[in-house]
Amino acid sequence: MAEVILENVVKSYGSTLAVNRVSLTIKDGEFVTLVGPSGCGKTTTLNMIAGLIELTSGNIKIGNKIVNDLDPKDRDIAMVFQNYALYPHKTVYQNLEFPLRMRGVDKDKRHAQVMRAAEILGITALLDRKPRQLSGGQQQRVAVGRALVRDPAVFLMDEPLSNLDAKLRVHMRAELKHLQGELGATVVYVTHDQLEAMTMSDKVAIMNHGVLQQYGTPDEVFHKPANTFVAGFMGSPPMNLLSTMIEYVDGDPVLVGDGALRFRPKTPKIKAALQNAPSRRVILGIRHTAIPIVQNGAADDSADSVPAEIYTVEPTGDVTFVHVKVGEHLLVSSTNDLRFTGRIGDQVGLAFDESHIHLFDTETTHTLLN
Amino acid sequence: MSAITQGGSQAVAYPARRFGIKQRRALLRLTIIYAGTMVLALFAALPMVWMVSTAIKPRSDVFREPTTIIPTNATLENFIRVTEPLTPSGRYFGTYFLNSTIVSVASSVFSVMIAAPAAYAFSRFRFPGKQVAYFAILARNMFPLIVFLIPLFTLMTALQLVNTYAGLIIAYLTFTLPLSIWLLKGFFDGIPPELERAARIDGCTRFGAFVRIILPLTTPGLAATVIYSFVQAWNEFPYALNLAYSTNMRTLPVGMTFFFSENQSDWTGLMATAVIISIPVVIIFMILQRYFVSALTQGAVKA
Numbered sequence: 001m002a003e004v005i006l007e008n009v010v011k012s013y014g015s016t017l018a019v020n021r022v023s024l025t026i027k028d029g030e031f032v033t034l035v036g037p038s039g040c041g042k043t044t045t046l047n048m049i050a051g052l053i054e055l056t057s058g059n060i061k062i063g064n065k066i067v068n069d070l071d072p073k074d075r076d077i078a079m080v081f082q083n084y085a086l087y088p089h090k091t092v093y094q095n096l097e098f099p100l101r102m103r104g105v106d107k108d109k110r111h112a113q114v115m116r117a118a119e120i121l122g123i124t125a126l127l128d129r130k131p132r133q134l135s136g137g138q139q140q141r142v143a144v145g146r147a148l149v150r151d152p153a154v155f156l157m158d159e160p161l162s163n164l165d166a167k168l169r170v171h172m173r174a175e176l177k178h179l180q181g182e183l184g185a186t187v188v189y190v191t192h193d194q195l196e197a198m199t200m201s202d203k204v205a206i207m208n209h210g211v212l213q214q215y216g217t218p219d220e221v222f223h224k225p226a227n228t229f230v231a232g233f234m235g236s237p238p239m240n241l242l243s244t245m246i247e248y249v250d251g252d253p254v255l256v257g258d259g260a261l262r263f264r265p266k267t268p269k270i271k272a273a274l275q276n277a278p279s280r281r282v283i284l285g286i287r288h289t290a291i292p293i294v295q296n297g298a299a300d301d302s303a304d305s306v307p308a309e310i311y312t313v314e315p316t317g318d319v320t321f322v323h324v325k326v327g328e329h330l331l332v333s334s335t336n337d338l339r340f341t342g343r344i345g346d347q348v349g350l351a352f353d354e355s356h357i358h359l360f361d362t363e364t365t366h367t368l369l370n
Numbered sequence: 371m372s373a374i375t376q377g378g379s380q381a382v383a384y385p386a387r388r389f390g391i392k393q394r395r396a397l398l399r400l401t402i403i404y405a406g407t408m409v410l411a412l413f414a415a416l417p418m419v420w421m422v423s424t425a426i427k428p429r430s431d432v433f434r435e436p437t438t439i440i441p442t443n444a445t446l447e448n449f450i451r452v453t454e455p456l457t458p459s460g461r462y463f464g465t466y467f468l469n470s471t472i473v474s475v476a477s478s479v480f481s482v483m484i485a486a487p488a489a490y491a492f493s494r495f496r497f498p499g500k501q502v503a504y505f506a507i508l509a510r511n512m513f514p515l516i517v518f519l520i521p522l523f524t525l526m527t528a529l530q531l532v533n534t535y536a537g538l539i540i541a542y543l544t545f546t547l548p549l550s551i552w553l554l555k556g557f558f559d560g561i562p563p564e565l566e567r568a569a570r571i572d573g574c575t576r577f578g579a580f581v582r583i584i585l586p587l588t589t590p591g592l593a594a595t596v597i598y599s600f601v602q603a604w605n606e607f608p609y610a611l612n613l614a615y616s617t618n619m620r621t622l623p624v625g626m627t628f629f630f631s632e633n634q635s636d637w638t639g640l641m642a643t644a645v646i647i648s649i650p651v652v653i654i655f656m657i658l659q660r661y662f663v664s665a666l667t668q669g670a671v672k673a
């Protein structure tokens with residue numbers, strides 16, 4: 001097992017920067033996920049760690065050694081591909097054995113290691129089959145098996161679950177995470193699915209347009225997003241982002257949006273952030289959980305509740321998402337009240353939970369808090 | 371694969387009694403298909419039947435009326451006459467056969483050996499001039515062979531390769547390579563690049579991944595390349611006639627025409643030679659076709 005360090009890694013294809021100055025430290029035994037929309041440079045980054053693509057500039061270190069010019073085979077890594085990349089002309093056994101064979105492991109030891117990996121993944125019964133005789137889930141297991149058969153320093157996985165159906169995906173998510181914990185493996189995992197990133201990772205690296213947006217624990221990136229991109233990407237439904245103006249009433253800052261949207265913070269920290277804001281225009285970010293619906297009449301702290309009109313209602317069983325309109329703003333709120341009876345067009349109140357709001361600079365999109 | 375066999379067995383397994391409209395229509399369709407196929411097969415087979423039939427007739431029976439397809443007194447005498455080293459008609463047969471074998475085997479071996487890496491490069495790598503080079507290769511097949519005969523002859527004369535194996539092999543490569551490269555590129559394009567990436571991570575060099583993972587998946591393409599190059603070289607006439615004309619360098623097709631002009635009326639001998647020439651082609655087809663079909667039905671590269 002080993003630490004992986006990326007220092008100002010750049011990959012350009014002609015004039016396009018697929019990966020732009022990415023720096024990351026992946027500690028020994030950590031499960032780190034690269035997440036971001038399609039085309040943001042995740043696969044390119046992973047392939048550079050693997051040695052399948054050359055860096056344009058920067059350094060990659062594995063276990064404190066610069067590996068920029070090392071062949072993939074000399075980096076002590078294993079990789080699981082999105083399409084599994086099982087060798088179609090080899091049996092499952094031969095697929096698992098191949099990395100050991102290529103490294104000159106002797107026959108008895110190969111057999112022992114193949115059987116161990118097969119047992120861990122529960123594919124012992126499939127060893128004589130060819131990949132085309134396996135279901136998608138089984139192929140996926142074999143692909144993981146081929147990676148862990150030789151105990152590499154780092155596991156690289158490129159969307160390994162995205163070709164599975166939803167139910168199997170949830171199951172394999174838990175299984176992979178469990179396996180990683182048991183083996184104490186260092187894993188760099190790529191996905192475009194923020195939920196996968198949140199649930200599996202020790203740390204999440206969010207990328208967009210080849211640029212690393214934020215690197216932190218799932219808790220950090222969810223509760224303290226560094227910019228509007230992270231705020232909008234992590235979490236479902238995404239965080240509400242509203243364009244507002246700072247106005248001053250009796251010397252105190254008040255955020256004014258469209259329609260009746262007014263929000264007067266009380267916390268000194270938020271007040272200070274607004275007073276120090278470089279421009280009067282700021283983006284107010286707030287998740288659905290922090291603007292619960294207060295039904296008409298039931299609003300007790302009515303001073304702070306913002307009047308809104310129901311746009312649509314989405315019950316999901318335990319939570320009901322309520323899309324509401326405040327002036328021109330369309331936001332998502334929610335309620336846990338199972339007897340919620342609001343209908344399209346109803347007037348409701350929204351309570352702003354001040355301890356959970358976010359403020360971003362309109363120009364740079366960076367957070368204005370901390 | 372299973373879908374095809376199932377469909378096929380259903381089509382034959384119609385119950386004998388109670389033909390509904392649907393069954394009757396299906397039967398009619400089958401009849402038309404089979405009848406059409408048989409006409410085509412007959413069209414292709416008849417000249418060959420005639421060739422074999424004439425080859426095993428005694429010389430005196432060739433023009434006998436009424437013509438028979440199955441000879442009444444079949445003989446192998448013609449085969450002996452045209453191959454017997456001590457007779458005037460058969461003395462060069464061994465030389466011609468050897469020449470043809472050397473040139474054809476070398477052409478097909480070099481075709482595969484050169485076309486496979488070249489096609490792989492065209493499929494996987496970006497390099498300056500790639501489009502132009504690929505077009506230039508394909509452009510070769512837009513012209514009839516004969517157009518290049520005179521330039522090739524001039525070239526071979528300058529290189530002093532006229533009447534050598536090398537000269538003829540190189541000339542043959544000019545038309546077997548373009549098709550082989552094009553064909554193999556198609557196969558490589560169909561293999562997901564992740565397979566060789568996986569192999570490189572599993573411990574192969576780039577070349578090792580090509581040899582251990584990619585080439586085995588390309589077996590049908592390689593077999594097709596071998597068949598095509600061998601058959602083309604084996605049957606080729608105009609290049610052989612002009613680039614290897616000396617008596618000891620002639621290939622079988624060229625030798626056969628000389629045989630015919632020297633032994634004007636020997637139709638049975640000519641047909642016997644033709645039969646012998648066809649045999650290696652049939653054999654190589656039978657051997658490689660098995661690979662071909664099995665590799666195709668396996669759906670080897672479905673990832």
Ligand SMILES: Nc1ncnc2c1ncn2[C@@H]1O[C@H](COP(=O)(O)OP(=O)(O)O)[C@@H](O)[C@H]1O
Pocket residue numbers: 013016017018036037038039040041042043044045
């Ligand atoms: N071989 C290549 N040539 C040119 N552009 C490429 C190449 N590979 C990737 N790119 C570009 O780099 C960007 C990042 O691609 P990729 O890393 O595959 O994204 P992701 O895996 O996050 O979806 C994309 O805009 C893609 O078009």
Ligand SMILES: [Mg+2]
Pocket residue numbers: 042043044
């Ligand atoms: Mg990708």
